[in-house]
Amino acid sequence: MSLADHPAPADPEPPVLRYAAFTRDPAGGNPAGVVLDAAGLDEATMLAVAARLGYSETAFLTPPPPGSTAAGGVRAYRARYFSPRAEVPFCGHATVATAVALGERYGAGEYLFHTQAGPVPVTVDERDGTLRATLTGVAPHTEEFAEADLAEALAALGWERAELDPALAPRVAYAGARHLVLAAATRDRLARLAYDFDRLRALMERTGLTTVHLVWRDAADPLVFHVRDPFPVGGVVEDPATGAAALAFGAYAREAGLVPDGAELTLRQGEDMGRPGVLTVTLVPGDPRVRVTGAGVPLPEPAA
Numbered sequence: 001m002s003l004a005d006h007p008a009p010a011d012p013e014p015p016v017l018r019y020a021a022f023t024r025d026p027a028g029g030n031p032a033g034v035v036l037d038a039a040g041l042d043e044a045t046m047l048a049v050a051a052r053l054g055y056s057e058t059a060f061l062t063p064p065p066p067g068s069t070a071a072g073g074v075r076a077y078r079a080r081y082f083s084p085r086a087e088v089p090f091c092g093h094a095t096v097a098t099a100v101a102l103g104e105r106y107g108a109g110e111y112l113f114h115t116q117a118g119p120v121p122v123t124v125d126e127r128d129g130t131l132r133a134t135l136t137g138v139a140p141h142t143e144e145f146a147e148a149d150l151a152e153a154l155a156a157l158g159w160e161r162a163e164l165d166p167a168l169a170p171r172v173a174y175a176g177a178r179h180l181v182l183a184a185a186t187r188d189r190l191a192r193l194a195y196d197f198d199r200l201r202a203l204m205e206r207t208g209l210t211t212v213h214l215v216w217r218d219a220a221d222p223l224v225f226h227v228r229d230p231f232p233v234g235g236v237v238e239d240p241a242t243g244a245a246a247l248a249f250g251a252y253a254r255e256a257g258l259v260p261d262g263a264e265l266t267l268r269q270g271e272d273m274g275r276p277g278v279l280t281v282t283l284v285p286g287d288p289r290v291r292v293t294g295a296g297v298p299l300p301e302p303a304a
Helices: 043-053 092-106 147-157 187-191 197-207 243-255
Strands: 017-021 030-035 058-062 075-082 109-115 118-127 130-136 141-143 171-174 178-183 211-217 224-231 236-239 264-269 277-284 287-298
Touching: 017 092, 030 043, 030 092, 043 058, 043 075, 058 092, 075 092, 092 109, 092 118, 092 130, 092 243, 092 287, 141 243, 147 178, 147 197, 171 243, 178 197, 178 243, 187 211, 187 224, 211 243, 224 243, 243 264, 243 277, 243 287
Parallel strands: 030 058, 075 109, 178 211, 224 264
Antiparallel strands: 017 030, 017 287, 058 075, 109 118, 118 130, 130 287, 141 171, 171 178, 211 224, 224 236, 264 277, 277 287
């Protein structure tokens, strides 16, 4: 089954839904726009819708690519993601939001999103009356970040090298999008985020980064990480909950030997912004792909 089973509306701009991902509270998590049938929209219109909405990303669904296949009973779609400034290859929180919206309409089950980064299977289930989505990311990898570029990133952030955690080396991690992982030595350093927006954006555009994934490992629990994601390339100062970065960080943590294979990590994000969210990252032994799970809830319609 696919979006093609449902005829597109005549209106060239179908309704834009609003959901918060990685939270059970509409006041928390990361807001995302969702367009469940964008078959009549071109790229310029998608970008305009995302810019007008102002969220870090808006997801647009269209029929799956010709020749793509999905197992029986799996609803398949092509998914595109736009920030207020540009299209991005993959977005985790907007995928969670979209999957929850689909779950409300079609029920729990299996979905498949064809993204620019590759196919992303999604499972929607219900727990305690709230729908959750679990995304399985594309094959991940990590790579070194050039020393000169690292120095520029720290300068743009206003961080000193001595403020980095020496146990978590800076690296670029990928699971659909590229994220620079930088670990703070203290929770206080993570909480104090005031950076040069234009300078960091220029570096990120030059090096192909989607966010800078700032982390602090909880001293009380080695499987809990507090995280923040500056997102200037998307025209957003900070992303409240970043599923794509969580997938990439899971690969980073496993490759660095920070956690055992098969571990379940808890990433707490948005607390310093007043929009707390929880991202659950699962590593499956024998499968290099990483999974991230989060709840999602609809947002109230804005006042007219």
